[in-house]
Amino acid sequence: MEPRRLVVAAAIVDDVAAPSVLLAGRRTWPAELAGRWEFPGGKVDEGEDPVAALHRELAEELGVVAELGPEFTTPDGGAWPITPRHVMRLWLARVVSGEPAPIEVHDQLRWLPRGSWLDVPWLDGDVPIVEALVARFP
């Protein structure tokens, strides 16, 4: 069996230690994922460093430079299994340059206030991650 492909993404917040808002993007493609919300990010290219890949994706997708905070892992310290074919590493992050814009794969971005982080239809694989973020930052 092929190993699962690594996806990297950012939980972009206003303050990585005490977030009050979380940025979510609504996907436009592929058709089966369109209209669902996700963390900005994407696949790591062959031989690419995961952190470099995340900075590349954030520039391409949102037009921003972000400062990464701590990685947000599964309770046992690993990557999140998001689909049968992908695992995802997620970092808390804060924008340091630019204003996030839906440049590539999103038709809408939303800053979700704390208390409303679960109020959009996230991709199925993201729901446990957002639940864990809610539990981490009650």
Ligand SMILES: Nc1nc2c([nH]c(=O)n2[C@H]2C[C@H](O)[C@@H](COP(=O)(O)OP(=O)(O)OP(=O)(O)O)O2)c(=O)[nH]1
């Ligand atoms: N970016 C992102 N992808 C996610 C999340 N949750 C989730 O299940 N996925 C899935 C959707 C896709 O099957 C896969 C990531 O693919 P992608 O289309 O975002 O990757 P990419 O930008 O590198 O696109 P490409 O090079 O394949 O065209 O992971 C998430 O929160 N963010």
